[in-house]
Amino acid sequence: MKAWLNFSPEIVNQAVISDLIKNFDITFNILKANITPKGGEMLIEIRGNQAQDGIEFLEGQGINLTPAKRVVKKDEEKCVDCGACVSLCPVSAITIDEGWKVELDDQKCIGCGFCTSSCPTRAIKLVD
Amino acid sequence: MKSIEEINQKIKDGDAVVVTAADMTRIVRDIGAEKAAKEVDVVTTGTFGAMCSSGAFLNFGHSDPPIKMARTYLNGVEAYSGLAAVDAYIGATQPHRDPKVGLEYGGSHLIEDLVRGEEVELLAEAYGTDCYPLKDIHTHIKLDDLNQAVMVNPRNSYQNYAAATNSSEETLHTYLGTLLPGMGNVTYSSAGELSPLLNDPFFETIGLGSRIFLCGTEGYILGEGTQHSTEVKRINGVPVGSAGTLMLKGDLKKMDVEFLRGATMPFYGPTLYVGVGIPIPVLNPKIAQQTGISDEEIKCLVYDYGVSRRSRPTILETNYHELKSGSVEIDGHEIQTSPMSSHRKASQVAEKLKDWIEGGTFLLTQPVEKVPSKGQTVKPLHIKRPSILVRDLKSSEPITTNPQDNINDVARLMVENNINHVPVVDNNGKLMGIVTSWDIAQAVAKEVQELTQVMTKKVIVAMEDEPVELIARRIDKYEISGVPIVDRDNLVKGMITAEDISRLVCSHQDKRGGY
Ligand code: SF4
Numbered sequence: 001m002k003a004w005l006n007f008s009p010e011i012v013n014q015a016v017i018s019d020l021i022k023n024f025d026i027t028f029n030i031l032k033a034n035i036t037p038k039g040g041e042m043l044i045e046i047r048g049n050q051a052q053d054g055i056e057f058l059e060g061q062g063i064n065l066t067p068a069k070r071v072v073k074k075d076e077e078k079c080v081d082c083g084a085c086v087s088l089c090p091v092s093a094i095t096i097d098e099g100w101k102v103e104l105d106d107q108k109c110i111g112c113g114f115c116t117s118s119c120p121t122r123a124i125k126l127v128d
Numbered sequence: 129m130k131s132i133e134e135i136n137q138k139i140k141d142g143d144a145v146v147v148t149a150a151d152m153t154r155i156v157r158d159i160g161a162e163k164a165a166k167e168v169d170v171v172t173t174g175t176f177g178a179m180c181s182s183g184a185f186l187n188f189g190h191s192d193p194p195i196k197m198a199r200t201y202l203n204g205v206e207a208y209s210g211l212a213a214v215d216a217y218i219g220a221t222q223p224h225r226d227p228k229v230g231l232e233y234g235g236s237h238l239i240e241d242l243v244r245g246e247e248v249e250l251l252a253e254a255y256g257t258d259c260y261p262l263k264d265i266h267t268h269i270k271l272d273d274l275n276q277a278v279m280v281n282p283r284n285s286y287q288n289y290a291a292a293t294n295s296s297e298e299t300l301h302t303y304l305g306t307l308l309p310g311m312g313n314v315t316y317s318s319a320g321e322l323s324p325l326l327n328d329p330f331f332e333t334i335g336l337g338s339r340i341f342l343c344g345t346e347g348y349i350l351g352e353g354t355q356h357s358t359e360v361k362r363i364n365g366v367p368v369g370s371a372g373t374l375m376l377k378g379d380l381k382k383m384d385v386e387f388l389r390g391a392t393m394p395f396y397g398p399t400l401y402v403g404v405g406i407p408i409p410v411l412n413p414k415i416a417q418q419t420g421i422s423d424e425e426i427k428c429l430v431y432d433y434g435v436s437r438r439s440r441p442t443i444l445e446t447n448y449h450e451l452k453s454g455s456v457e458i459d460g461h462e463i464q465t466s467p468m469s470s471h472r473k474a475s476q477v478a479e480k481l482k483d484w485i486e487g488g489t490f491l492l493t494q495p496v497e498k499v500p501s502k503g504q505t506v507k508p509l510h511i512k513r514p515s516i517l518v519r520d521l522k523s524s525e526p527i528t529t530n531p532q533d534n535i536n537d538v539a540r541l542m543v544e545n546n547i548n549h550v551p552v553v554d555n556n557g558k559l560m561g562i563v564t565s566w567d568i569a570q571a572v573a574k575e576v577q578e579l580t581q582v583m584t585k586k587v588i589v590a591m592e593d594e595p596v597e598l599i600a601r602r603i604d605k606y607e608i609s610g611v612p613i614v615d616r617d618n619l620v621k622g623m624i625t626a627e628d629i630s631r632l633v634c635s636h637q638d639k640r641g642g643y
């Protein structure tokens with residue numbers, strides 16, 4: 001799953017993430033991070049047999065976890081299917097179907113924002 | 129073999145066979161051009177891409193008291209009003225007057241808002257005349273309120289166009305979209321086999337008066353567009369790069385936002401997505417053959433936009449079949465492509481035009497004058513500002529010294545002539561080095577006797593036939609105060625210093641009365 005982690009200031013200095021990786025059978029990916037001494041947030045992807053246990057561990061450590069359903073939203077009315085965004089996506093979340101319609105896969109998207117800033121009709125917006 | 133009149137009769141009778149250019153490619157492949165020419169009457173084409181050279185003439189009607197608009201703003205975007213009192217032309221790429229809005233809302237967005245039927249703010253300023261006393265207007269209008277709103281696009285529907293990639297280390301924002309560093313992607317813009325002018329590559333059926341599909345309604349070709357060019361490289365009969373263009377006209381009031389959209393190329397500016405479809409009458413087998421062209425047969429060159437010269441290096445010759453597959457191979461790497469123009473909308477344009485013709489509501493027209501198919505080239509702009517050359521600068525006889533000269537004599541030479549640089553030359557007058565007053569001071573302080581020990585041997589020079597601007601940049605770049613002037617044989621002709629250049633700039637400003 002993909003989720004936003006919200007850290008409180010006390011947690012920033014603790015080795016929560018390394019404990020998580022050491023103690024649980026998971027694959028863990030940091031997709032986006034914004035951490036300051038005053039706390040921070042991180043978009044992570046967590047997978048594997050013990051993913052659920054890992055999530056519980058994080059919550060137990062005082063990290064607020066909100067599942068990220070979608071990180072970007074494409075406004076179908078605004079989108080003209082020009083495809084400008086397709087070649088910019090680092091994880092191939094944007095594809096063109098046989099009818100030349102441009103599709104965005106929420107599940108693959110990591111919210112990097114390349115497509116949002118390059119869409120000529122401003123059809124893609126980052127959402128939390 | 130067939131005439132436009134005959135085809136129109138079939139259209140009226142509901143008997144015309146109309147296919148899209150994509151279907152025609154398959155038909156010609158299957159049954160050949162001869163048979164296809166007999167069976168098919170009209171081929172419809174389509175494209176939906178960013179076309180910057182677009183805009184509309186608007187007539188606002190007269191107010192009471194009347195005004196002769198000198199400056200006009202619609203939702204903060206200036207429309208050119210150097211026309212009669214209440215006419216203006218809104219250009220698609222005009223940015224918003226407020227720099228904070230800037231490129232995010234421009235002429236193209238305004239045009240879309242008008243077509244959507246939205247109310248827009250009209251601000252007009254005037255200097256006031258006896259017959260047009262009013263000096264400003266602030267009101268709101270809708271498209272319906274205008275007397276006329278006529279789209280007139282000086283350059284649309286490029287015949288073919290380059291593709292782009294970027295070898296540099298920075299992300300580039302161009303009119304062909306965002307180009308990732310290190311050749312991270314390739315962008316292209318033509319609709320390939322569906323594109324109107326690739327289906328009639330020698331303009332045999334189209335010209336002034338051809339009725340077409342323009343942004344969801346009927347429009348017309350006014351003739352060739354600006355920068356129309358015919359003397360280009362062709363493969364399989366079609367140009368490999370930008371070539372022919374069209375000037376188009378249509379009634380904005382009847383247009384549909386499905387086929388017209390305001391947009392902004394990021395960090396580049398506003399542009400208008402325009403849907404254009406042209407019906408090609410299949411008059412003979414040659415035309416059938418041409419409309420049967422396939423994506424594989426239409427070549428396209430990928431240029432490196434990471435090099436900012438007018439002639440950019442070509443990275444790859446490819447074709448639209450490859451480009452449309454989603455990736456091309458460059459140096460063994462698979463590079464993703466982005467179309468930039470909507471193939472989905474392009475097909476919708478071709479389909480819609482097909483429906484109109486099949487439904488008998490759209491008849492073909494015989495052009496009054498065809499779009500020129502030869503002798504058209506695009507000239508570059510030469511900047512006509514004569515450069516002042518180094519040799520044009522008045523310079524007195526060069527003051528030089530020889531390597532065997534005494535340091536004290538060189539010091540005296542500098543003081544007497546009030547100069548800070550002296551070129552060191554051999555017995556033939558050829559440049560060996562340069563000494564400055566600073567070098568001499570050092571030599572005296574360190575009790576050095578030999579001039580060759582203190583002179584700079586690697587000398588930055590100015591050639592007699594170089595423009596002075598170039599020397600100014602060189603002096604600035606190397607942080608020096610002057611350079612010797614030499615001819616092709618390295619013979620010293622004089623000195624040019626930063627002071628000479630500033631004096632020159634000042635005297636020029638006097639003559640021109642300032643910049
Ligand atoms: S760049 Fe924007 S308009 Fe073009 S396909 Fe992507 S989302 Fe749609």
Ligand code: SF4
Nearest residue numbers: 089109110112113115
């Ligand atoms: S935000 Fe990034 S990852 Fe998500 S779709 Fe856009 S380019 Fe792809």
